[in-house]
Amino acid sequence: MQIPDTMMALQLTGVGMDTVEFREVEVPRPDPDQVLCRVECAAACASDNKIIDQGPEHSLMHGWDPAKWPVTLGHEGCVTAVEVGRNWEDKIRVGQRYAVQPAVPSAPSRYRNRYANEGRGIRKIAVGYTLPGLFAQYVIIDPEVIACSCLVPVPDGSLPHFACALSEPISCVVAAQQHTTHVVKESPDTPRRAHLGLLPGGTTLVLGAGPMGLWHVEIAMSYEPAAIIVSEPNDARRETARRFFATRARQAGIELVLTTPDALEHVIADVTGGRGVDDCIVALGIKAVQEKSFDYLGVGGVTNFFGGVKADDRMISVDARRIHYESISVVGSSGSDPSDIAETLELLAARRIQPGNYVAAAGGLDAARDLIEAVRAQRMEGKGVIYPHVRRPLAEVESWSAQQEQEMLAGT
Numbered sequence: 164m165q166i167p168d169t170m171m172a173l174q175l176t177g178v179g180m181d182t183v184e185f186r187e188v189e190v191p192r193p194d195p196d197q198v199l200c201r202v203e204c205a206a207a208c209a210s211d212n213k214i215i216d217q218g219p220e221h222s223l224m225h226g227w228d229p230a231k232w233p234v235t236l237g238h239e240g241c242v243t244a245v246e247v248g249r250n251w252e253d254k255i256r257v258g259q260r261y262a263v264q265p266a267v268p269s270a271p272s273r274y275r276n277r278y279a280n281e282g283r284g285i286r287k288i289a290v291g292y293t294l295p296g297l298f299a300q301y302v303i304i305d306p307e308v309i310a311c312s313c314l315v316p317v318p319d320g321s322l323p324h325f326a327c328a329l330s331e332p333i334s335c336v337v338a339a340q341q342h343t344t345h346v347v348k349e350s351p352d353t354p355r356r357a358h359l360g361l362l363p364g365g366t367t368l369v370l371g372a373g374p375m376g377l378w379h380v381e382i383a384m385s386y387e388p389a390a391i392i393v394s395e396p397n398d399a400r401r402e403t404a405r406r407f408f409a410t411r412a413r414q415a416g417i418e419l420v421l422t423t424p425d426a427l428e429h430v431i432a433d434v435t436g437g438r439g440v441d442d443c444i445v446a447l448g449i450k451a452v453q454e455k456s457f458d459y460l461g462v463g464g465v466t467n468f469f470g471g472v473k474a475d476d477r478m479i480s481v482d483a484r485r486i487h488y489e490s491i492s493v494v495g496s497s498g499s500d501p502s503d504i505a506e507t508l509e510l511l512a513a514r515r516i517q518p519g520n521y522v523a524a525a526g527g528l529d530a531a532r533d534l535i536e537a538v539r540a541q542r543m544e545g546k547g548v549i550y551p552h553v554r555r556p557l558a559e560v561e562s563w564s565a566q567q568e569q570e571m572l573a574g575t
């Protein structure tokens with residue numbers, strides 16, 4: 164493959180949206196301990212806006228100033244190795260596709276002088292932050308990314324690039340649901356055992372039907388609950404949930420109930436015969452909703468704080484008597500591990516998740532800035548995907564498929 168001398172990249176060159184620039188930069192070539200990858204597809208995430216607004220203050224920037232050392236944005240994506248430094252030749256194969264796990268649990272190996280305190284004490288860095296990001300035609304992969312297994316091989320050659328790119332956000336949902344544990348006892352005279360994940364045969368409640376809430380519904384179905392209740396105030400989003408899941412839930416023998424926050428307590432009483440739900444997933448970041456979620460739980464129920472709240476809202480009240488007498492509990496998680504991405508890629512390869520449903524916009528690399536602005540303005544009803552080797556304005560789509568991806572790449 165002919166690797167050009169220069170490429171286009173979307174870079175943050177300061178703080179704020181005005182400093183997000185589509186620029187021509189050199190294509191870096193790998194040292195013996197680096198790998199050069201071609202970026203096949205990258206997706207935008209709401210958290211791209213956090214680094215844009217916070218710059219060096221962002222917790223994953225560790226003081227690195229993008230005004231001095233511009234950073235290439237983008238942390239969800241699918242890449243192909245095109246040039247492998249000799250130290251990785253036994254591990255990384257030219258032509259192999261990888262999904263990127265952006266959160267790298269490591270100290271930085273390079274540019275330590277650019278970090279506060281010379282990088283001392285750093286335990287986590289990230290692709291699309293201080294490590295080169297994926298809104299670019301090529302990306303250099305540093306040794307810590309590979310050493311931490313954060314390039315996850317794509318197992319199925321027929322999986323479209325966008326599906327592999329979306330494996331990262333979906334994997335956060337897979338990981339979150341595996342943070343729930345139920346203490347199960349079949350009868351009074353049998354021993355207790357721990358069940359990892361949502362309770363099979365129970366009632367799962369998902370609060371919020373944004374893109375992440377919808378993925379929670381999708382992954383929750385694999386635990387075979389008897390019922391899934393989705394609470395969402397936005398009519399269009401409830402309708403989307405109905406469109407995606409009504410038929411599949413019926414076929415799987417799962418009762419799917421869509422409701423609004425106002426009617427929720429009534430609905431829970433109805434669906435559970437007054438017992439309360441076994442699992443609640445709070446797929447939004449609102450303190451009042453987190454607090455209220457305990458009220459929906461039945462005995463032994465678990466609420467899962469998937470969305471984080473802002474620092475000022477971090478203290479909540481919980482009824483300690485219900486923890487004591489009814490064994491309710493709370494868990495939470497943020498992000499995922501490479502193993503979660505590998506598991507998600509397997510689910511995608513087995514066609515157990517339909518990623519195309521969640522794509523609401525697609526475009527070439529020149530559309531990446533518009534996409535980030537659309538996410539910032541909450542104009543997106545799903546994910547937006549970018550093909551770095553194509554120049555195309557952002558187009559809204561109902562859904563996305565392998566065939567549409569091929570047409571986009573072929574320029575038709």
Ligand SMILES: NC(=O)c1ccc[n+]([C@@H]2O[C@H](COP(=O)([O-])OP(=O)(O)OC[C@H]3O[C@@H](n4cnc5c(N)ncnc54)[C@H](O)[C@@H]3O)[C@@H](O)[C@H]2O)c1
Pocket residue numbers: 209332335336339370371372373374375376394395396397400424446447448449452469470471496497498499
């Ligand atoms: N834990 C992780 O690893 C992880 C990963 C990605 C995103 N997140 C977080 O997940 C959350 C959801 O992400 P998203 O992109 O779907 O967000 P989103 O803002 O698009 O969706 C949230 C939804 O909640 C609805 N809502 C508001 N008030 C409600 C209420 N009282 N009851 C029920 N629904 C209500 C909104 O109408 C909206 O549709 C965010 O907080 C995000 O930061 C967490």
